[in-house]
Amino acid sequence: MNAAFDTLSASKRLRDAGVEERAADAIVELVQSATHFPDIGGLATKADIADMATATATKLEFTQVRHSIELLETRLRAELHDKLRVQTFALMGGMTAVVGLATAIIKLAP
Incomplete structure (x- = not known):
């Protein structure tokens, strides 16, 4: 905003x-x-720059936390997959044993 200035009066x-x-x-x-x-009113102040630095640091922290969560999720899924595989084989082995035992009883029974 420019202020009005009377040049003639000032010169006189x-x-x-x-x-x-x-x-x-x-x-x-x-x-x-x-x-x-x-007008320099729209320029960034030290406080504006500090706020921007804080916001940038916060975004970086959120990104790091999100990455950590994704890694944890991947690791948990792998562990669950391994445990389910072991349980599936154990269940199949148990069912095979029961079928074999039932077959043996039927064949050996008078």
């Missing part, structure tokens, strides 16, 4: 204070150009 006041006309005009021109600097 400087001349009335004893400043030469060329020097007064140069000072007024300098002040006027200084009022035309862009």
